[in-house]
Amino acid sequence: MKISVGKLAAVGALLGLSLLAWPAAAAATDKAPITVFAAASLTNALQDLGDGFTKETSIPVRFSFAASSALARQIENGAPAEIFFSADLEWMDYLQSRNLIQRETRRDVLGNRLVLIAPSDSLVKLKIEPHFALAATLGKGRLATGDPDSVPVGRYAREALTTLGVWSGVEDHLVRADSVRSALAFVDRGEAQLGIVYETDALIDKHVRVVDVFPASSHLPIIYPIALTTTAKSDAAKFVAYIHGPAGELAFKSYGFMPLH
Numbered sequence: 519m520k521i522s523v524g525k526l527a528a529v530g531a532l533l534g535l536s537l538l539a540w541p542a543a544a545a546a547t548d549k550a551p552i553t554v555f556a557a558a559s560l561t562n563a564l565q566d567l568g569d570g571f572t573k574e575t576s577i578p579v580r581f582s583f584a585a586s587s588a589l590a591r592q593i594e595n596g597a598p599a600e601i602f603f604s605a606d607l608e609w610m611d612y613l614q615s616r617n618l619i620q621r622e623t624r625r626d627v628l629g630n631r632l633v634l635i636a637p638s639d640s641l642v643k644l645k646i647e648p649h650f651a652l653a654a655t656l657g658k659g660r661l662a663t664g665d666p667d668s669v670p671v672g673r674y675a676r677e678a679l680t681t682l683g684v685w686s687g688v689e690d691h692l693v694r695a696d697s698v699r700s701a702l703a704f705v706d707r708g709e710a711q712l713g714i715v716y717e718t719d720a721l722i723d724k725h726v727r728v729v730d731v732f733p734a735s736s737h738l739p740i741i742y743p744i745a746l747t748t749t750a751k752s753d754a755a756k757f758v759a760y761i762h763g764p765a766g767e768l769a770f771k772s773y774g775f776m777p778l779h
C-alpha cells in the first residue's frame with residue numbers, strides 16, 4: 519500500500535510566505551530583506567550563511583525551505599522570491615523555461631550523495647549493489663523518501679532503485695514524504711524502518727545512521743543550482759556572491775556538501 523503524506527503539505531506550501539524563516543540577526547535592521555526560496559536540505563547551511571551575511575552587511579535574509587518542486591510552483595504562482603536554490607536541475611529548468619529566473623545568473627553550486635539510512639539503534643546491515651536484499655530486509659516495514667513524482671530526493675531514489683533492480687519490490691512500501699527533511703523525520707521517529715535521503719541530512723540527525731551510500735552511477739548527479747529570479751532586487755546578487763565566496767564554501771563543507779568549481 520502506498521502512503522502519501524505530501525497532499526496536506528502541498529496545501530500549506532501554497533501559502534508561500536507562511537514558510538518564511540528569519541535569521542535572528544535580521545531583527546536589528548530596517549533594510550529590506552532578501553527573500554530566498556531554497557531546498558529543505560540546505561536549511562542549516564543557509565541559515566548560518568544568512569546570519570553571517572546580515573552581520574556583515576546589515577541586510578536581512580529570510581528563507582522559505584521546502585521541496586524544490588513546491589518552491590518552484592510557488593514562484594510560478596507569483597510568490598515574491600528573489601533567489602531560487604534548487605536540489606536538482608529539473609526544477610531550475612522548469613522556472614527557466616517559463617522565464618522566471620535570470621538565466622545569466624544561474625550557477626551549479628553544490629553536489630551531494632544519496633544514502634540509505636536507518637534509526638541509530640537499528641541492527642540492519644545492507645550493502646547497496648544490484649539486486650540487494652532491500653525488500654527482504656524491509657519485510658512489512660516502510661521505506662521513507664521524497665515523493666518520486668515531484669520531490670528531487672525521491673526522484674533520485676527511484677532512479678537508483680530502478681537501476682539496481684529493486685524498485686518493484688519496495689514501491690508499495692514507500693512513504694512518499696513532501697520533502698527530504700520529512701523523510702528524515704520518519705526514520706528519526708522510528709516510523710519507517712529505512713529511508714533514502716541526502717548524506718548531508720543524515721549527518722545532522724543523531725537519531726539515524728547511514729547504512730550505505732548509493733553508487734554514483736545508479737542515479738543522475740545530485741546538483742544544486744542557484745539563480746536570481748526575474749523580480750530580484752539588487753541586494754539579492756550580493757547574497758549570491760556571498761554564497762559563492764569563502765564563507766559559503768566553508769559553511770557548505772562543514773555540513774558535508776561538495777562545492778562545485
